[in-house]
Amino acid sequence: MALIEGFRVQNYRALRDVTLGKLSNQQDGEPLTPFTVVIGKNGVGKSTLFDAFGFVADCLSHDVESACDMKQRGGFERLRSMGSNDAIRFEIYYREATGERPMTYELAIALDETGRPFVESEVLKQRRKGQKHGRPYPFLRLHHGKGMVWAGEEAVETAGGGEDRAQEPVELTDLRQLGIATLGTLKEHPRIKRFRDFLKGWYLSYFYPDAARSLPSAGPQKHLNSHGDNIGNVVQFMEREHKDRFKLILERIAAKIPGVKSIDTEVTIDKRVVLRFNDGAFDDPFYAQQMSDGTLKVFAYLLLMEDPDPPPFICIEEPENGLYHKLLEALAQEFRAHATGKKNAPQIFVTTHQPYFVDALSAAEVWILEKGADGYSSVRRVSDLVVVRNLVDEGLPLGGLWYSDYLDAR
Ligand SMILES: Nc1ncnc2c1ncn2[C@@H]1O[C@H](COP(=O)(O)OP(=O)(O)OP(=O)(O)O)[C@@H](O)[C@H]1O
Ligand SMILES: [Mg+2]
Structure with a gap:
């Protein structure tokens, strides 16, 4: 089964920089569980996190400008975390099946000089075939619609930047569309296709x-x-x-x-x-x-x-x-x-x-969102709270502990 092992959101409303699970550059993180639940008080950003997934899906099925405006999101300026001038960013660390090499998708959406949202950058990367550890390398790398793509199942960018027959330059005509939307329809890019299909299938x-x-x-x-x-x-x-x-x-x-x-x-x-x-x-x-x-x-x-x-x-x-x-x-x-x-x-x-x-x-399935004094949210996995973990191990139900304020205590 496909599994999102980690998800990072930056500059999306109250989620200034929030990571759930494991990312390609945070390998010590524990992956998300197949069933993941987020709890938290009113206004801490639960709906926002839900909508962050929806927003990424809408960017693919529509375009980034429409995604900013639809579902009462109110446009890019409303969506971007207050006080930030940076792009809205998402990172999805995902495994197509157990044993497969994980894939990372990075997406940044910014405003152009006319005030229109566009895809600032997009990267899909993976480790080289056969490697269990080490750095992932891009097989799609786009910046302002221009970049490179590596065809087939295995090719990734080489460290030295040498000629690779699987490497092709790409230039997109519409900067509001995701690169994976178009490239994912081409037979020569099966990995992009699978990722696009995965994203398209989100419910x-x-x-x-x-x-x-x-x-x-x-x-x-x-x-x-x-x-x-x-x-x-x-x-x-x-x-x-x-x-x-x-x-x-x-x-x-x-x-x-x-x-x-x-x-x-x-x-x-x-x-x-x-x-x-x-x-x-x-x-x-x-x-x-x-x-x-x-x-x-x-x-x-x-x-x-x-x-x-x-x-x-x-x-x-x-x-x-x-x-x-x-x-x-x-x-x-x-x-x-x-x-x-x-x-x-x-x-x-x-x-x-x-x-x-x-x-x-279980404690590993539950994440708690909290809002800091600066107005931005942070998230913690309940299994990282030692006291709670011990109480759960003793057989106390997690909901009861939450009700008794054990999960809120900092
Ligand atoms: N652009 C923004 N920058 C920073 N914070 C924002 C931005 N837009 C909204 N917020 C904050 O996010 C909060 C809304 O969060 P959200 O609706 O996700 O909360 P929730 O956890 O779903 O709450 P509830 O349990 O009441 O449904 C608002 O109360 C506001 O404080
Ligand atoms: Mg809500």
Whole structure:
């Protein structure tokens, strides 16, 4: 499975310089776990961190200027950390599969002289084939849209800068587009393609229960979209292609939410798909429009997790909203089981306010964001807090420790 082992954000709102996990130049760091959870008080930057992932994904699927303006981000000047004149930077340290050489992607976005955001620089680098340690070398290096790319699976920049047949100059025509967006479509750059595909596959959940109550046009669809308004279409797909898997989801929902016995779809006369819930008590089914927010939410998460071809990376903000507290520990376990289970398991990143959710987690899975007196946030891994680690080892649940202020103490 693909794993983001580390992520660094610089100059993105309150995240002036924040690193989670391991980076290519910080090899003593512990990699991120397949299931990672960020907690912290109001205003410390949890949504900002979630949005940092979303922003990088939007830079690829749109362009950097649109990404700055969309989703109420308010433009580059609003996004850049107050008091900074530097570029907004991201670094992703990522491994395509266990045993593969890790790859680093560095992206810097700045303003040009007309005040327009553009891609200032972009680097993809990797260690030489066969090397387990040592410095990574670029196989894509762009500055203001100009630079070099090294084709194939193995070539990287040589230290002496000598001629390499795999080396080609690159010049991009649109400085608002990521280089990996164009180069990643070319067959001669398989590594860039794989990284681009990985990034394109990220799933950021903007689910809201009313979206699941909409009535989309009928027709099976493979994947749940980010708002969840095609949930009926995904159920149609599961009913048709993955009957057994779908039955399992229903059993798990029935175990978690009283009164849900079966779920299926009905196609209306005008060819829209509606979700039908049967609770066993009444003969007539309920429709999604009548179902509770929490039921729809749990159903959407389980459906997302059970996708036979899941996204490689899933981000969910505050999944606890609207859910019964006793369900939260089970939901966290469900997320972990999916993040660590199969070969193509997704990495799952969650922000939360809920101690019950955190009770199910290990200290290495939890990061705590805090805001300093200077207005910028910092992040610590809970397993680095010795006292907390010892208490967890003694069997105390992490959420309880958080509730009792053990995690906040500096
Ligand atoms: N450009 C900026 N530079 C520095 N700080 C900023 C910038 N823009 C916003 N902030 C700070 O970031 C905070 C918002 O952080 P965010 O919304 O990520 O918090 P949160 O942890 O999600 O909080 P909550 O738990 O309330 O949802 C704002 O309160 C503001 O102080
Ligand atoms: Mg928030």
